Amino acid sequence: MDKYSREVMTALSSIDYDKAVSKYLLSYDIENWKIFTDNYFKLTPFEAERIFDVISRKMDFHMIIDILSLAHIIGSSISLSLSLIKIFSKLDVSNFEEHICSNILRLLQSPIAEERRIGLFMAGYFDRDDFFDEIEKMSNYDILFEDAYFSLGLMSDSKIVNLLSTKFVFLSKNHIQRQAIAKILVQKGNPLAALWLFKNKEFDFNTSFSKSIYIARELAWLGIKPALFLDSNDDFLQPITYKFLNAISAILSYDIELVAEIDLINTTEKLIQLLGIEPSIDLIKTTYTLKNAVKELYFDVDPYSVNKEIRVQIINSWKILNKFPNENILEFLRAYVSSCLSPDNEEFILALRIIGNFHLNEFETKLIEIAKKRKISPEQDYELINCLGKIGNVSSVDYIISEIKRKVNTDKRKNSTQESNLMHSDVDYIDDFDNELLRTINQSFTLDVLSWFNYDFTELYYWNALFALGNLRNENALSTLQDALDDYDPKIRYQAINSIKSLNVLNDTLEEKLVSLCLHESFMSVQREAISALGTLNSQSVIPIFVKSIYQAIEEGVLELEGAIDVVYDNRWDEDKYEESTTKIQKKDVEEIGATHKVSEKIAASDKKLAESDIYRWIDRLNSKSSKPLELREDFITFDHDVPEQIDFFERTTDTDIYETSEEHSEIEEDKEDEEWLSELGEHFKKITILDSTIESLKVTTAPLPISQIKELIEHPIDEDLYKDALIMLAKTEDQFAINELVGLFDVMDFTRAREIFNLLANTDSNQIAKLKKAISDSPDWILKQNLVKKNGK
Numbered sequence: 001m002d003k004y005s006r007e008v009m010t011a012l013s014s015i016d017y018d019k020a021v022s023k024y025l026l027s028y029d030i031e032n033w034k035i036f037t038d039n040y041f042k043l044t045p046f047e048a049e050r051i052f053d054v055i056s057r058k059m060d061f062h063m064i065i066d067i068l069s070l071a072h073i074i075g076s077s078i079s080l081s082l083s084l085i086k087i088f089s090k091l092d093v094s095n096f097e098e099h100i101c102s103n104i105l106r107l108l109q110s111p112i113a114e115e116r117r118i119g120l121f122m123a124g125y126f127d128r129d130d131f132f133d134e135i136e137k138m139s140n141y142d143i144l145f146e147d148a149y150f151s152l153g154l155m156s157d158s159k160i161v162n163l164l165s166t167k168f169v170f171l172s173k174n175h176i177q178r179q180a181i182a183k184i185l186v187q188k189g190n191p192l193a194a195l196w197l198f199k200n201k202e203f204d205f206n207t208s209f210s211k212s213i214y215i216a217r218e219l220a221w222l223g224i225k226p227a228l229f230l231d232s233n234d235d236f237l238q239p240i241t242y243k244f245l246n247a248i249s250a251i252l253s254y255d256i257e258l259v260a261e262i263d264l265i266n267t268t269e270k271l272i273q274l275l276g277i278e279p280s281i282d283l284i285k286t287t288y289t290l291k292n293a294v295k296e297l298y299f300d301v302d303p304y305s306v307n308k309e310i311r312v313q314i315i316n317s318w319k320i321l322n323k324f325p326n327e328n329i330l331e332f333l334r335a336y337v338s339s340c341l342s343p344d345n346e347e348f349i350l351a352l353r354i355i356g357n358f359h360l361n362e363f364e365t366k367l368i369e370i371a372k373k374r375k376i377s378p379e380q381d382y383e384l385i386n387c388l389g390k391i392g393n394v395s396s397v398d399y400i401i402s403e404i405k406r407k408v409n410t411d412k413r414k415n416s417t418q419e420s421n422l423m424h425s426d427v428d429y430i431d432d433f434d435n436e437l438l439r440t441i442n443q444s445f446t447l448d449v450l451s452w453f454n455y456d457f458t459e460l461y462y463w464n465a466l467f468a469l470g471n472l473r474n475e476n477a478l479s480t481l482q483d484a485l486d487d488y489d490p491k492i493r494y495q496a497i498n499s500i501k502s503l504n505v506l507n508d509t510l511e512e513k514l515v516s517l518c519l520h521e522s523f524m525s526v527q528r529e530a531i532s533a534l535g536t537l538n539s540q541s542v543i544p545i546f547v548k549s550i551y552q553a554i555e556e557g558v559l560e561l562e563g564a565i566d567v568v569y570d571n572r573w574d575e576d577k578y579e580e581s582t583t584k585i586q587k588k589d590v591e592e593i594g595a596t597h598k599v600s601e602k603i604a605a606s607d608k609k610l611a612e613s614d615i616y617r618w619i620d621r622l623n624s625k626s627s628k629p630l631e632l633r634e635d636f637i638t639f640d641h642d643v644p645e646q647i648d649f650f651e652r653t654t655d656t657d658i659y660e661t662s663e664e665h666s667e668i669e670e671d672k673e674d675e676e677w678l679s680e681l682g683e684h685f686k687k688i689t690i691l692d693s694t695i696e697s698l699k700v701t702t703a704p705l706p707i708s709q710i711k712e713l714i715e716h717p718i719d720e721d722l723y724k725d726a727l728i729m730l731a732k733t734e735d736q737f738a739i740n741e742l743v744g745l746f747d748v749m750d751f752t753r754a755r756e757i758f759n760l761l762a763n764t765d766s767n768q769i770a771k772l773k774k775a776i777s778d779s780p781d782w783i784l785k786q787n788l789v790k791k792n793g794k
Contacts, residue, residue, distance in 0.1 A: 005035045006573045012036065013047045013573075021054040028066045033073050040080045042572045045307040046749075046780060048083070056087045061096045064088050068103055068118065075114025078147075081121055089125040100126065108134050113144060120147045124154030136163065146180045153184035161188060168193060179222070189228040191237055197222055198240055205243065209250075209446045216247035220261040227266040231274055242286045246446060249293035256301060259310045264294070268317040272324065279332050281350075284325070285445040288357060291321040292443065302751055303781040315782050325358060333358055341366060343376045350445070352383045356390035357443055364392055368399055382461055386442045389468025397474040400465050404480055408462050416488035435495055438467055463495055470499025478505055485513050490523040497529040506537040515542055524686045528693040535697025540704070546694045547709050550722075553691045558684070559719040695725045705729055714738070724753065731760055739765050746772055748779040758784060762791055 001009070011020035024032040040048070055063075067074070067084060074081055093100055100122075107119025108131060120138070123131045132155075139148035152160050168181045179200070185193035198204070201222075203215045226245045232238040245267070252258055271287045298318040303311060325333070333354055340347040341363065355363050370376065371384050385403070388396040404410075442464070466484055469477040477499070484496035497517070500510065514537075517530035534542045553559060698705065710729050717723040724745060730738035739761070748754050758776075761768045769791055776784045 001039070001573060004031075005039070008032055008035045009039050009042070009573045012051060013043060017047070017050050018054050021051055022058075025051070025055070026058065026063070028070065030070065030073065033070050037073050037077050037080055039573075040077050044304055045310075046304040049307055052083055052087060055084070056090075059087055059091055061091070061093055061099070064091070064093070065099070065103065068107070068122075071107055071110075071115040071118035072112050073114070075112075075117040078117070081118055085118070085121045085125050088122070101128065101130070104128060104131060105134075108138070116142065117144055117147050120144065120151040124151035127155050129155050129157040129160070132157070132160070145177065146183075149180045149184050153187065161185070161190075165190065165192075168196075183223040186223040186228075187225055189225075191229065191232060191234060194224060194229055195234070195237060197224065198237075198244075203244065204240065207243075209247070212243065212247040213250050216244050217251060217255060217258065219244060220248060220258050225263050225266070227263055227270040230267070230270050239282065242282050245286050246289050249289045252293040253296045253300070256297070256306055256310060259297070259306075259313050264313045264317050265320075268294070268320050272320055275324075275329060279329055281336060284329060284333065287321070287324055289445060291324055294318050294321050299783065303779070303783075304749055304751065308780070311780055311782065330358065330360070334360060334362075337363065341370075343370065343380055349380060349383050352380070352387040353445060356387035357445075359391055361391045364388065364396060368395055371399060371403075378461070382464060385461070385465050385468050389464075389471040392468075392472055394474060394476065397469065397472050397476050400468055400472075401477060401480050404462065404465050407458065408465075410483050410487070413488055413492075414483075414486040435463075435467055435498060438463060438495075442467070459489070463492060466492065466495045466499050470495070470502045473502045473504075475503055475505050478503055478507075478510070482510055482513065485517065490526050493517070493521075493523075493526045494529050497526065497533050501529075501533045501536045504537065506539060511537075511539055511541065514539070515545070518542065519545070524689060528689060531690065531693040531697050535699075535701045538701050538703045543698070543701070543703055543705060546698055547706055549694050550691065550713070551709075553687065554718050556687070558687045558691055559722060695722070699725060699728050699732075705733075707733065728756065728760060731764060734764050736765075739768060743768050743771055746775065748775050748781060748784065751781050751784070754781065755784060755787075758787055762787070766791065 008020075008024050011017070012024065014020065025036060043051075074084065104119050104122045104126070107115045107122065110116050110119065116138070120135060122128075123135060132152075135148050135151055139145050139152065142148060149164070152164065164181050164185055168178060168185060171178045171181070178196075182193040182197050186197060197219060201215050201219055203212060203219060207215065224241075224244060226241050226248075229237050229241040230245075232241070245262075248258060248262060268290070271283065271290065274283055275287060294314065294317050297314050301314065306314070337351045337354055337360060340351045342348060345351070352367070354360070355367070367384060367388060371381070371388075376384065381403075385400060388400060392400075466481060469481060481496045481500050481503070484492055487493050487496070497514070500514075511534070514530050514534050517526060518534060521527035521530060531546075535546075707730070710726050713722060713726040714730065724742070727738045727742050727745075731742055742757050742760070746754060746757055758769065758772065761772075769788070773788065776788050779785070
């Protein structure tokens with residue numbers, strides 16, 4: 001990006017964006033629009049939304065004509081084209097019909113593909129079926145045939161649906177054309193098109209859950225709208241739509257654009273409507289699964305990473321799903337569970353899952369009676385422990401502890417040899433595990449997900465039992481959990497600490513063990529959890545250790561490295577630099593959408609042990625390992641490749657058939673070299689992670705802090721984030737300077753920090769919240785707005 005391009009994009013994404021839009025875009029300068037179009041995909045949804053708001057407020061017919069004169073530029077971005085034309089279509093142009101029609105015709109007949117695309121979208125959004133013949137011809141022969149079908153799909157004339165339905169039937173040998181037509185028909189509720197898409201993508205009841213996730217995502221991009229088929233009378237279409245929705249729910253938080261693709265709000269409304277008419281187990285399971293996915297979106301998603309349409313869908317969907325289940329649904333479930341609560345019943349495991357997920361506590365006594373008879377399979381035993389962990393009380397705690405003593409040889413596990421510890425050496429160097437997968441599996445109604453684990457079932461049972469004890473939050477479990485801290489398996493140690501945190505009890509022996517893990521644990525995730533537990537449990541003796549570790553990290557330059565490695569687009573508008581060493585990185589910046597690991601000028605210019613080329617090589621490595629970025633609509637491509645039936649989340653496999661021996665050896669050597677660099681920098685990341693955990697523990701603990709040392713961090717700030725963290729520590733003591741400083745530093749766009757500061761002020765000096773009211777009201781952060789309303793009592 002050259003200097004002028006950087007100036008334009010920096011201004012458009014700045015706080016003075018409204019002035020920048022008028023200066024750079026509404027002057028209709030060709031160069032500025034070319035820059036804007038080429039870099040549009042780098043804007044966050046919120047930044048793009050602000051720009052369109054300015055354009056929308058100033059939009060009139062003459063502006064439409066002016067912008068259409070730039071169609072050859074704007075048309076290269078489908079997303080930008082659609083956003084602008086949606087704004088056009090909301091304007092009353094009834095007095096300029098002739099001009100609109102002449103411009104659409106001119107664009108449709110243009111030899112330039114980008115202009116034809118704008119013409120197609122204009123005809124569709126303005127519902128101009130008088131161009132039907134021209135567009136229908138383009139759907140047959142033009143390179144933009146998919147855009148042509150999209151345009152026809154936007155029109156309301158019934159003859160268009162008849163035409164597309166006829167073509168869909170007769171174009172049986174033209175797979176590409178047929179799929180493009182099916183994509184339009186299925187969004188209009190055509191069951192034949194939906195059935196064809198499901199069959200064509202081999203999505204059926206025999207498809208494994210892991211494979212169905214891949215296919216469901218593709219089907220969503222191909223137009224499947226669940227709300228249109230959830231009440232189908234077809235024996236295949238309705239239940240397969242349930243399965244589709246269950247698969248989509250598993251990835252909704254990772255591919256948030258799917259919220260719009262599946263029309264989440266209409267899907268939610270349809271589910272609740274059907275439940276009110278005639279509830280069924282499959283319908284209830286699907287609604288429960290979707291509710292959990294939407295809950296995660298509602299509370300965890302960055303509000304600035306989604307556009308207004310998606311925000312509205314998330315907020316309204318959660319308002320509806322938060323009322324599920326009602327008492328009628330619970331009565332239906334109680335009757336179902338009572339009918340199959342026997343180990344001999346094939347629905348027994350499902351009944352246990354329903355009891356746990358819907359907290360039907362009245363079945364606890366019956367479940368313990370069944371468990372003590374010990375006439376259940378290992379899978380049923382696992383599920384029963386999981387269920388008791390959700391609904392139980394003291395009786396359940398005592399039973400789970402007795403089962404751990406009966407089935408797990410904790411003494412043997414404590415005294416395992418060094419060799420047995422090596423069984424976990426295949427965990428990624430930067431080990432970053434938690435119990436999220438276990439938590440997800442334990443609430444899923446897709447019971448075959450247990451096959452994702454390649455663990456011995458006894459190992460999984462022990463992990464799950466400790467997890468259940470944590471959920472029950474009873475002090476009777478402390479001794480059992482404390483013993484598990486000495487286990488050879490890091491995941492067991494992690495889970496024991498995690499469960500201990502929920503008990504909110506700390507004795508001298510436990511504190512000593514946690515401090516030892518905090519200082520000497522080799523696995524980062526376990527060490528991090530130990531640090532977190534000591535903060536949560538308000539350990540006083542560990543405070544000096546934590547404070548000392550912060551000062552030590554400052555001396556070692558850990559904070560400098562943390563500030564140097566950016567994993568967001570902070571430098572997305574940077575001028576081209578480091579041409580030789582960053583060619584591949586810059587190419588990724590242009591081609592990929594999403595938060596990509598970046599290299600800042602500071603780290604590239606710093607005099608550190610690692611050479612510049614090493615840094616870039618490592619960053620490139622992280623890019624290649626990280627999850628794929630989300631595609632914009634125009635970037636979505638259907639790949640014809642085989643998706644594995646089951647996905648192993650723990651073991652790496654290589655396909656040795658596609659390489660010759662020499663090439664295979666070369667690849668292995670290259671991988672080893674890359675792993676060495678990753679390991680070296682992994683040590684730095686470990687230090688950063690542990691430091692962050694230490695700071696978080698100091699912020700949450702209620703144990704007295706050394707105020708003078710905290711003030712020193714404020715008086716001599718080394719890092720902006722550490723400065724804010726130190727202010728939060730000090731503000732908990734109601735220090736007025738710290739409170740005033742936090743109010744001044746309040747930035748709604750840093751949503752995590754903004755919520756943290758708001759909650760702190762609500763508990764310390766609520767009068768200060770009035771100063772934040774306007775910023776919160778103008779932001780898209782629905783959680784902050786909700787908290788503001790609660791605080792104001794309105």
